[in-house]
Amino acid sequence: MTKQSGSLYVVATPIGNLADISQRAIATLQQVSCIAAEDTRHSGKLLQHLGISNRLLALHDHNEKQRAASIIEKCLAGEDVALISDAGTPLISDPGYSLVRLCREAGVPVVPVPGPCALITALCAAGLPTDKFQFIGFLAAKSSQRQKQLADVPANAGTIICYDTARRILDTLDDVAAVLGAERQLVLAKELTKTFEHFAYGNAAQIQHWLREEPQRCQGEMVLMIAAEAEKPASEISAEAQRTLQLLLAELPLKQAAALTAQIHNEKKNVLYQFALGLKSPD
Known part of the structure; x- marks a missing residue:
C-alpha cells in the first residue's frame, strides 16, 4: 500500500503579542516533523516560548527554490512540514510563494492555518x-x-x-x-x-x-x-471632455472611449467611465 503524502502547513504566527497565536497553530507546530522558518534564530525564540522543540529548517529568499525540493521530498515520504515567517502570515511580503507553488505542482496538499496578518x-x-x-x-x-x-x-x-x-x-x-x-x-x-x-x-x-x-x-x-481619492462629481467634468467622450462612444467601446478621453483632457478615467455608463443607461 502506497504511503499517503504528508502536507505542507502554512502557519500564521504573532506579529507582536505572543498571546495571539491560535491553539490550532500551536497543535500544528507540535505535530509536524520539521518547521521551515525565514530566520531560525528569530523563530527559535517563539518556539522556545511555546515549548516546541521540532527541528527548524532555514527557508528564505536566497535558498527557497533549493530548499523546496527537500521539503517536497519529505512530504511525499509521508512527513508533515510547517512553514512560518518571522511574524504574521507567510507569503504576505515574505518568502514561501515558490515552495507553495511547487508543492501544488507535486501534488503535496497545502493547508493554511490562519492567524495574524499586519x-x-x-x-x-x-x-x-x-x-x-x-x-x-x-x-x-x-x-x-x-x-x-x-x-x-x-x-x-x-x-x-x-x-x-x-x-x-x-x-x-x-x-x-x-x-x-x-x-x-x-x-x-x-x-x-x-x-x-x-x-x-x-x-x-x-x-x-x-x-x-x-x-x-x-x-x-x-x-x-x-485613503482613496474622493471621486470627482460628473458635474465637474469639463464640457470639452464630455463632448469628446460622447463622440468617441459612437465609434469605440465604453472602456476605450473613457480611457482616451482621460488622456486627452487629463480627467480621471473611472469618473469618465461612470459618466459614460449614465449616458448609455436607458431613461
Missing part, C-alpha cells in the same frame, strides 16, 4: 473603507521607484496599503504627497499588537510632524494606509 490588523482599526483595498507590499528603497509604485496604483483601487521601514517612512511620506497630493488622508499604524501600538492620522505633513516630535516614534514596524 495589513488586515491595521486596516480593521484604521477607520478607512474596508470594502475595497489594494495591498502593494513593501515600498521600494529609492524615491523614484516608490513614486512609480504609487503612481501605478489605479485610481479606483480603494484604500491603498503598504509596508515600510522606520528609516524610510519620512521620505516615503514626501513621495506620497508628491504623487497623490499633499492633502490625501493617511493612517500610519506602528508596533501593532505591541506595547507602543499607535495609529497616527492626518495628511503626509501632519504625520511627519508627529513622527519628528519624539525620535522613538521613527522606530518599529509600520503599515501605511492611504
Whole structure:
C-alpha cells in the first residue's frame, strides 16, 4: 500500500503579542516533523516560548527554490512540514510563494492555518473603507521607484496599503504627497499588537510632524494606509471632455472611449467611465 503524502502547513504566527497565536497553530507546530522558518534564530525564540522543540529548517529568499525540493521530498515520504515567517502570515511580503507553488505542482496538499496578518490588523482599526483595498507590499528603497509604485496604483483601487521601514517612512511620506497630493488622508499604524501600538492620522505633513516630535516614534514596524481619492462629481467634468467622450462612444467601446478621453483632457478615467455608463443607461 502506497504511503499517503504528508502536507505542507502554512502557519500564521504573532506579529507582536505572543498571546495571539491560535491553539490550532500551536497543535500544528507540535505535530509536524520539521518547521521551515525565514530566520531560525528569530523563530527559535517563539518556539522556545511555546515549548516546541521540532527541528527548524532555514527557508528564505536566497535558498527557497533549493530548499523546496527537500521539503517536497519529505512530504511525499509521508512527513508533515510547517512553514512560518518571522511574524504574521507567510507569503504576505515574505518568502514561501515558490515552495507553495511547487508543492501544488507535486501534488503535496497545502493547508493554511490562519492567524495574524499586519495589513488586515491595521486596516480593521484604521477607520478607512474596508470594502475595497489594494495591498502593494513593501515600498521600494529609492524615491523614484516608490513614486512609480504609487503612481501605478489605479485610481479606483480603494484604500491603498503598504509596508515600510522606520528609516524610510519620512521620505516615503514626501513621495506620497508628491504623487497623490499633499492633502490625501493617511493612517500610519506602528508596533501593532505591541506595547507602543499607535495609529497616527492626518495628511503626509501632519504625520511627519508627529513622527519628528519624539525620535522613538521613527522606530518599529509600520503599515501605511492611504485613503482613496474622493471621486470627482460628473458635474465637474469639463464640457470639452464630455463632448469628446460622447463622440468617441459612437465609434469605440465604453472602456476605450473613457480611457482616451482621460488622456486627452487629463480627467480621471473611472469618473469618465461612470459618466459614460449614465449616458448609455436607458431613461
